[in-house]
Amino acid sequence: MSRYTGDDTRESSTHLTVPIPFSNEDQPLLMGHHQHTESSSRHRSNTISSIMSGYEVVKEHLDKKKFLYLVFASLVVYCGFLAAFAPRTSLVRDIRRLHSSRETEAEVYRIYLDALQGQNNAREHVLAYTQRAHSTGDRGALKYTVEQFKKMGFQPKLERYYPWINQVVHTGVTLYKDEEITFEATMMEDCLEEDPTSCSEERVPGYHAYSASGSVKAQYVFCNYGTDEDYMRLLDAEVDIEDKIHIIRHGKLSQGLQMRNAELFGASGVIIYTDPQDDGLVTEKHGYKAYPAGPARHKSSIERGSVAFLTDFNGDPTTPGYSSKYPTVERLAPAGKVPTVPSVPMSAKEIEPLLRELNGQGVRLGHGGDIDGFDYFTGPSPIGVEVHLQNEQDYKAIEITNVIVEIPGIFQEYDIIIGNHRDSWGVGGAGASSSGSAILLETARGMSELLKHGWKPLKPIKLISWDGGTPGMVGSTEHLEDHSQILKRNALAYLNLDETVTGSQFRCRANPLLHDIIQQASRDTNFKDDENWTLYDEWMRISNASIDNFAVQSDYGPFQYHLGIPSASCGFQNNGSGDAVLAFHSNYDTSTWMETQLDPEYRLHHTMAVLTGLTALMLSEKELISFKTQPYFAQIQDAYKMWHKQLLDIFPYDRQLHRLAKAVADILITIASQESALFDDQNAHLSRLCLQDFPGWRFYKKILIYIRLLRANSKLKLLDQLFITKCGLQDRPWMKHSLYAPEKRQGHSAAVLPSLEDAVVERDRELAIEWLAILLTQFESVRSLME
Known part of the structure; x- marks a missing residue:
């Protein structure tokens, strides 16, 4: 046996100790380190031993069931302590913290406004788009x-x-007298030295999208605007219009409806021209100089456009209801969706020689106009005076590309979409549609700055640049048909930027559900950077902040008319009393026109970028969807009153129709005057509850509020889709919204309750009864939704 004493203690021979030399200065340090290490080791060992001993004692004296009760009670006490002394929070703040969202709603608006206030890149974007052709x-x-x-x-x-x-391959119009050419149109605007874009080598001649190819030589007639009334007057006056080339002026009807009427009344070809009189006060005959010297229209401007029947459908006429994802996709014949006779657009300057030949022929039609030397006689042209119309178009499947930017949100099922088509009619396109493209990019810039600050929106935002807007909303419709089920489930609203800056007067076309949120955003938007005058002030001055009905030819059509996604399109338009006239779809819609006639410093563009971004952010950043239902049903009730009265006048003794009409009137009155207001009040109260702070121990209150929030949002998102019908409107199955659809007889704006309008105009009892029954069912669904 060996004895161990002090530092001389050594292990048995199984351990070998190797001496390490060190200096005197190092010795205390090493000794201290060695002692500290041994002390730490002993401390850890003692701690573990104590824990194990305590565990053994607990195990010995306390069974497992009691031990679990003790742990649970400790947790309850701990949680109760936290709940009692934790800071008060609201549901809004909890949601943002849970998803690591760094910015409050107010900070989001501030950062966005600061980003746009510092610079304005709209001019750079407009110049980039308009300096070359971008069809x-x-x-x-x-x-x-x-x-x-x-x-x-x-x-x-x-x-x-x-x-x-x-x-377009070639378009041409040639005037013949006794087989000799007396005039041949250039089908192009004049080159203006003051506007370099108008002289671009990339200019395209005047043509129509979806016009039939063909070559026609025939006598011609003047048909005014080509309305049903105009053609009835021609027939009453026994003017021979069959197999003639019909010359029609822009206005009153969409070009597609003008073509449909011309075909119906026997036209062999159609020429659509722009009459300066339809520009209102700002014309050369009223003393204004023509562009570029002044604000009036240049007589050589040509208004290109689409002649597809866009009041019936949007998009590719060969793939109705499904997308053309591949070049080899199965296609249907476009019959009934596009014209079958050739057509071309012409300027006021080049139509003059043709129309002068009609003086004294036939009868006078319409209220006159500003074509020099023309007395607005119908014709037909004298025997031997003919027009040769040439229209050669190359039809084929071409590749188009939509550009989509997605900003994911916390609640992924509520997409807010901002869109604009970037293509134009050849060169130019500053007002239509490059102003919207510039504003889309500026809106994106503001949101990119938010993302740099760690922002995550409550609801996702998508920024989309459509292709193929000019022929008939092709890019947006293809996207919608490709993703229809996802859009039905997830899309909350669509904000459109087409033709956003074309005048000085602010106007807004929108679904009434969006009225309130747009007005709120306008209150926080300075008008043309004036800190003392908001866009809302300007809007009130001009029109009492009123909202207009929808238009027809715009990219929100597929969203609103086909899927029931609440849409809006706001912008600055011609005020009709002094604004420079924008020659739409011509070679004079240029950055030079924009900077010399309308928005030299691009402040209107900046105003719209602020409004668009704020509207989207207010939709996104508020926990409760910011829809107001009372204005929606008030508009429907006003329209129904008119159609209801007319139905009773047309069918005074039809008891079945009267009972149905009264039932619809009664339920609509209740919804518009009572239930929608109550529904909005309840949602306003819920919105306040989302902002209310609660102590931690009342966490269950926030859970209940959250459940109510999800339910309310689901109802608000579904509301407009309740009016989508499976079979669509009569003769227009692609148009599925029973409350809003393109006006069938003029085609420039939307009709409210379009099927009742059809029933009244056509005096169709069966149609009236069918749609009264449909509306009654839909309004009953609304009442159930609002409960």
Whole structure:
């Protein structure tokens, strides 16, 4: 046995100790380190031993069941302590903290406004788009758009489709007298030295999208606006219009409806021209100088456009209801969706020689106009005086590309979409549609700055640059048909930016559900950077902040009319009493026109970028969807009163119709005057509860509020879709909304309760009864939804 004493103690021979030399200065340090290490080791060992001993004692004296009770009681006491002394919070703050959202709602608005206030890039964007041709499918405009989004830090998604679209090869109009050519149109605007874009080598001649190819030589007649009334007057006056070329002036009807009427009344070809008189006060005959010297229309401007029957459908006429994802997709004949006779647009300058030949022929039609030397006689042209109309179009499937930027949100099922089509009619397109493209990019810039601050929106936001807007909302419709089920489930609202800056007067076309949120956003938007005058002030001054009905030819059509997604399109338009006239879809819609006639410093563009972003952010950043139902049903009730009265006048003794009409009137009165107001009040109260602070121990209150919030949001998102019908409107199955659809007889704006209008105009009892029954069922569904 060996004895161990002090520092001389050594282990048995199984351990070998190797001496390590060190200096005298190192010795205390090493000894201290060695002692500290041994002390730490002993401390850890003692701690573990104590824990194990305590566990053994508990195990010995306390069974497992009692031990679990003790742990649970400790947790309850601990949680109760936290609940009693934790800071008070609201549901809003809890949601943002849970999802690591760093910014409050107010801070989000401030950052966005600061980002736009510092600079305005709208001019740079407008110049980039308008300096070269960017028709449907153009790669240059696509590349610029993608580069700009990437420059801001986004990763845009490219979505390609292959619709059937025409590209112009040749258009021509030649006047013959006794087989000799007396005039041949250039089908192009004059080159203006003051506006370099108007002289671009990339200019395209005047043509119509979806016009039939053909060559026609015939006598011609003047048909005024080509309305039903105009043609009835021609027939009453026994003017021979069969197999003639019909000359029609722009206005009153959409070009598609003008073509449909011309075909119906026997036209062999159609020429659509722009009469300066339809510009209102700002014409040369009223003393204004023509562009570029003044605000009046230049007589050589040509208004290109689509002649597809866009009051019936949107998009590719060969793939109705489904997308053209591939070039080889199965296609249907476009019969009934596009014209079958050729057509071309012409300027006031080049139509003059043709119309002068009609003086003294036939009868006078309409209220006159501003075509020099023309007395607005109908014709037909004298025997031997003929027009040779040539229209050669190349129809084929071409590649178009939508550019999509997605900003994910906390609640993924509520997409807010901002869109604009970037293609134009050849060169130019500053007002239509490059102003909207510039505003879309500026809105994106503001949101990119938010993302740099760690922002995550409550609801997702999508920024989309459509292709193929000019022929007939092709890009937006293809997207909608490709993703219809997802959009039905997730889309909350669509904000459109087409033709956003074309005048000085602010106007807004919107679903009434969006009235309140747009007005709120306008209150926080300075008008043209004036800190003392908001856009809302300007809007009130002009029109008492009223909202207009929808238009027809715009990219919100597929969303609103086909899927029931609440949509809006706001912008600055011609005020009709002094604004410079924008020659839409002509080679004079240029950045030079924009800077010399309307918005030299691009302040109107900046105003719209602020409004668009704030509207989207207010929809996104508020926990409760910011829809107000009372204005929605008030508008429907006003329209129904008119149609109800007319139905009773037309069918005075039809008891079945009267009972149905009264039932619809009664339920609509109740919804519009009582239930929608109560529903809105309940939602306003719920919105306040979301902001209310509660102590931690009342966490269950926030759970109940959250459940109510989800239920209310689900109802609000579903509301407009309740009016989507499976079979669509009569003779227009693609148009599925029973409350809003393109006006069937003029085609420039939307009708409210379109099927009742059809029943009244056509005096169709069966149609009236059918749609009264449908509306009654839909309004009953609304009442159930609001309970």
